[in-house]
Amino acid sequence: MITAHDVEAAAGRLAGVIVRTPLLQNDELDRIAGGRVWLKPEMLQSIGSFKIRGAYNLCSGGVVAWSSGNHAQGVALAGRLLGIPATIVMPADAPAAKRSNTLRLGGDVVTYDRFREDREAIARAIAGDRGAAIVPSFEHPHIIAGQGTVGLEIAEQSLVLNDPPDRVLIPCGGGGLASGSVLALADRLPGVEVLTVEPEHYDDTARSLQSGERVRLSSPPASICDALLTDAPGRMTLGILRDHGVRGLAVTEAEVRRAVRFAFSRLKLVVEPGGAVALAAVLAGKAGTGGKTTAVVLSGGNVDPDRFASIQAELT
C-alpha cells in the first residue's frame, strides 16, 4: 500500500532534479476569495507542468532481477552504465565472488533461501514496491538479442580470419546465449551447425530438442556448474533453437573439471565450470571436431578461489 512515506521517498529522489515551486499569494485573489489563497504554480517546472515529478520517480525506480550470479553482475553493470539503480535477488549460497562483484558494481543484493523461498515472487514484490522493471535472465527478446551478439561476433571475426566454423558449441542454461547466437550465426554463416552444451543431469534443453516437447527436470542432483542450473528452457529460447535445428550435448562433472584445468594450464584463461562445458565437450571427443573448424564459447570466469584451487589440485 502506498503511504505518505512513499511521497517523502519520492521527494528525496526528486531533490535537485526538479524545481521546488514557491507558494504565491495575490491580494486581489485573497479579496475575491474572502480568505487567504496560496497558489502552487507548477507551470514553472521546466516542462510547464508537474508531470516530471511522477515520471522521474517511476523511471528512476531502476531494475530488478534474480540470478545465481552472472546475470546479477550483468544487470548491476547495465544499471551503473545507464545510471539507474539495480536490485538483484540472489541465493544465499551463490558463489561469494559473484555476490561481491555484484555489490562492487553498485547492485543492491537481496538474498533468499534457495530451498524454501520463491525468488521470482521476491523480485516481483520488490518491483512493485520500488516501481522497478523486471529484467529476466533469458526469456525476453532483448536479452536474447543482446546475448546473441556473441554469435554475431564469432561470425564476423571468423570471416575476417577466413576460417568460419562448421560447428559452434555454446554453453546452455535457459538458452538466451544459444538462441540469440544461432539467429546471428544462421544469418551470417548459412549451413553452420550449432550445438548447445549442458552439464549432465541438467540437459533439459538437449532433451527438449530431442523430444520436441519442453522438458522440465525434477530434483536433479547438485552440480559445480552453478551458472547453468535451470530446470527447463524458455519457451521463446527453445522455439528459436528448435526452428534452427540445434542439437544438444551433455558433459560430465569430470569432463568439466578437466576443461577448467586445461583452460588454466594451456590457455591461461580462468573459466568457471558452467563456462567450460563447451570446451569440455571438445576435450572429451563429444563434439565431432575432427577435420572441421569449430567455434567454442567460453561463457564466464566467475569462480571462487577455493573451488578453482580444488579443481586445479586434481592435476596432481
Add this chain to the structure above:
Amino acid sequence: MITAHDVEAAAGRLAGVIVRTPLLQNDELDRIAGGRVWLKPEMLQSIGSFKIRGAYNLCSGGVVAWSSGNHAQGVALAGRLLGIPATIVMPADAPAAKRSNTLRLGGDVVTYDRFREDREAIARAIAGDRGAAIVPSFEHPHIIAGQGTVGLEIAEQSLVLNDPPDRVLIPCGGGGLASGSVLALADRLPGVEVLTVEPEHYDDTARSLQSGERVRLSSPPASICDALLTDAPGRMTLGILRDHGVRGLAVTEAEVRRAVRFAFSRLKLVVEPGGAVALAAVLAGKAGTGGKTTAVVLSGGNVDPDRFASIQAELT
C-alpha cells in the same frame, strides 16, 4: 518475432559499451580436437561473463508512455535526465506546443488517431518491440508518489509561512496528482480538507467519490481542458481519494476561461485551461474560501498561443 536483425541492432547499442572479445586459437587444443578450434573467451568481459550483453540491451531499451501532452513531456524529460530513450504515443491532434516540447526534450513521438486507434495497444506493441518499460500516466504507485510531492511541498512551505491551508484544491484528470498529494497532506496537516476540481462533463472523479462506485463517462462533449480528459479515475487513485474523504468539484468552461485570464492579467502566470480549474473554482465562489486559508494547485501552463490569445481576447 525476433530475428538476426534484432541481434545486429543489439550489437549497435553495445558498441563502445562492452568488450569485443577476440577469437583465440591454441595448437594443443587443435591437436586434441583434430581440427581448428576458435575460442570465444567471454570471461574477458569486465564482469567475467557474457551477461552484460543482454542486460544492457534490455535496460537501454528505454520507456514508452501514452499522453495527450503533459505526461509526454514528463516522461521525455525523465528519460533525458536518466539517459534512457523515451517513446511517447500522442494523439495527432494534441496541442502543438506539447508535441514540439516533447520532441525538443528528445522524446520519440508516435502519433495516432484518437477516434480510431487504441493508444494503449500501440504503446504495448512498441514496448514489446523495443524492450521498453511502460510508464503509465497516473495508475502506478511511483507515479502517484512522485506527483504527491506537490502536496508535500504545500504542507512544508505553508508551515514555514505559518499559515497552513484549511483546504487544498487540486486539478484532477486520472487522479495521480490528487491522490499522491492527499497522502502527504493528510500526514503533515491532520484535518486538512482536500477537494479535486474537474471540468464539467469530465467529473468522473467527483461522481465516483459521491456514489462510492467507479464511474466511467460515455461520450462527453469536447473541452478546452485537454490535460484532464479522462473518462474514469484509476482504481488505485480513486481508492486513496475515497479513503481520505476527498470530495470533488466541477467548473464550467466559462469559469476556466475566466481563471486563465485572471492568471495572465493579475498573477502574471501562464496557465493552461486544465491547470486552471482549481483557481476557477475559487474565482467562481464554489470553493468555500471565505474566512479560510486555501491552497490552489496550478498544475500546468502548456497552452498553444492561438488558444491562449483567443481566451484573452474575451476580455474585451
